[in-house]
Amino acid sequence: MFFDTHCHLNDKAFKDDIEGYIQRAKDEGVTRLLVIAWDISSSKKAIKLADMYENVYAAVGIHPVDAVRTPKSDLLILEKLLTHPKVVALGEIGLDYHWIKDLNERQIEHEFFTAQIKLANKYKKPIIIHMRDATEDTYNVLKDNRPDYEGIMHSYSASKEMVKPFIDLGFYIGLGGPVTYLNAKEPKEVAKVVPKDRLLLETDAPYLSPHPFRGKQNESSRIPIIAQMIADLRNESVEEVGKYTTENALRLLKIEQ
């Protein structure tokens, strides 16, 4: 059984086929989904989906790219959403220097990032980190604003050398489609070195479809393709990878079996 710890079932791409999406995932053994938000509207949609389906859980939060055009007052709305019983994490939050180049806008990213870490600590939630072209600054923010309830480095794309420093700050390493890409050297190296008790599977659907579906709309039913590649890289069985990554997700997100 697999747990997709990062999908955007709240994306408009899926709005007419929620049932089908969940069924296709189930058919492939992907029985639990964590739906990740990027703003207030997608946070509310994630909660709505979690309310409708037993094995669907919600993460609420404001993405760094969205933060630059978000009023600060949205943090108060977010705080209320965090008390919902099926909200098991806060995210995705972090720093994105790929899309955001302006220094004033990067300052806004930082403000939303640290404010949301504080909220996660207050409401005892793990955080889900989006980090793009900003490894050093993200690490420094997290070192100075330690998450009290751990978190996930989502679609981890930094070096294998940085895996341990992030784990030492309390993070799990989320791996998805990029480990299957033919030219992806670093993600494959990372997949080999993450300790068993710190690895998680994710799709980031509708993005980052695994090979041979790269560039097509992704969905949670493709988790086994990612798990198989990780199993091959680590000389483990796909069943084993599914078992311990699911156990990791349940432990981190404090979900009763």
Ligand code: NI
């Ligand atoms: Ni995402």
